[in-house]
Amino acid sequence: MEKSNLKWYLIIFALLVVIAALSLLLIFHRPAPLYRPIHGFLLHHSHRVLTVSDVGRIQNWMTFDYINKIFKLPSDYLKNTLNISDSRYPNLVLYQYASGQKIKGSDFIVQIQNAVRNYLTPAK
């Protein structure tokens, strides 16, 4: 390896480490004044709670964990409602689970949608 190239490899590596360190600092540390407006914008936009009208967005490539998070469901709600005993829950893809249980994918999606709808619909 040429000496001049090695110098550039080291500079780039150092730059990447600095970028990574700065990002980690922004994530885990209190936002710096410059970052605060951006952070505020991100928080404002990221807290749009999905409602009953969004249950149609559930698809079989999603995981239980993802559905729990985006619909703000209690972590064990789907597990208990659908009697899921798989130890990989909630890090389990819907399709994977449905095929393992020999359930038709589209039918299972409907079951999930109904369970989420029941949770999100306020009791009369």
Added chain:
Amino acid sequence: MDYFSTFGSLLSYLLLYKYVALFIFIFLSGVGFPVPGNTLLLAVGAFTSQSYFSFPLSLTIACIANILGDLFDYLLMRKYGKFLISRNFHKKIPFASKIRQYVKILDQYVKEREFIVIFITRFLGIAGTAVNFLSGLVPVPFKKFIFYDALGNIANIFLMLSLGFVISASWQTIANIFGVLWTGLGIFILIFAVIIIIFKSKKRTTSV
């Protein structure tokens, strides 16, 4: 979306393994494997709007992965490109038999417009991979390549993640449209470049 589609599986892996999967997919996309990098970035942008991914961390990981992927192509061609051409392996392929001639034309073209060529193609998927190989073959100076590549990648990835973040839940509809546009544009530019090169090489041979 059908699970059996490759993209559906990629999304599942992305949700299961998060940043590790993001790094691997974007690296492979940078190297030139047929992974829909920009569409995945749109999806990750949407996931950040749902607080499922962190925006700055996704940006950092995707940038590092993409730069490393591009560097892989560049260094591979820089180290072995000239050797492969000198061995005349390409002469067995009809179109590539004139590759030495084409490289000379491209060499001049790329050297005159390094920034534009490298920066712009970071947004164009498959055309970006072709330029990585070409930059290694010419070769574009390493520090220039890495600088323009990093600039282009950061701009592209920031744009894609932000777009995904803003369109949020509708990202799949937009991704379908963009997917067709990106692929079409990338292929169009490649075909256009090939036509120009052939045209110029013919012109040069007739004028000699």
